[in-house]
Amino acid sequence: MNTKQKAAEYSNIWLPEPEAHDFPAALDYLELIFEPDAAAAFVEKLKQARTIRKKSKDIFRASSLPLLPKDNIHVKENLRKVKNSKKLSPILLVRGNHEKLIIADGYHRLCCSYYLTEDLEVPCRLV
Numbered sequence: 001m002n003t004k005q006k007a008a009e010y011s012n013i014w015l016p017e018p019e020a021h022d023f024p025a026a027l028d029y030l031e032l033i034f035e036p037d038a039a040a041a042f043v044e045k046l047k048q049a050r051t052i053r054k055k056s057k058d059i060f061r062a063s064s065l066p067l068l069p070k071d072n073i074h075v076k077e078n079l080r081k082v083k084n085s086k087k088l089s090p091i092l093l094v095r096g097n098h099e100k101l102i103i104a105d106g107y108h109r110l111c112c113s114y115y116l117t118e119d120l121e122v123p124c125r126l127v
Helices: 003-009 022-030 036-048 056-063 073-083 107-116
Strands: 052-055 091-094 102-105 121-126
Touching: 022 036, 022 091, 022 102, 036 091, 036 102, 052 056, 056 102, 056 107, 056 121, 073 107, 091 107, 102 107, 107 121
Parallel strands: 091 121
Antiparallel strands: 052 121, 091 102
């Protein structure tokens, strides 16, 4: 199966919108990088942003984060969800000022999607 066929096969593994618990998780992470008020402002923007789609390989390139191993417990759990036809939540992204893209929530889901196919279009919120 080629990458386009794989991308088509896995195109329906996503929920249409982020889950409510994704936003507090993003806030917890962003507060490690930004002052609490700035982190909260990013989360409010993420809540209001529309969901778009970007390829997993491009998100990885922009973030400069490593691909976690397939046997990472959280990546493995997301792969199991896909296998069991459970949908994954879109990921939450914050642009750095001419720096790396920040994955505020969904790093393990992104790794999962990359293992399915690097060309998979990933729904995300980007601010």
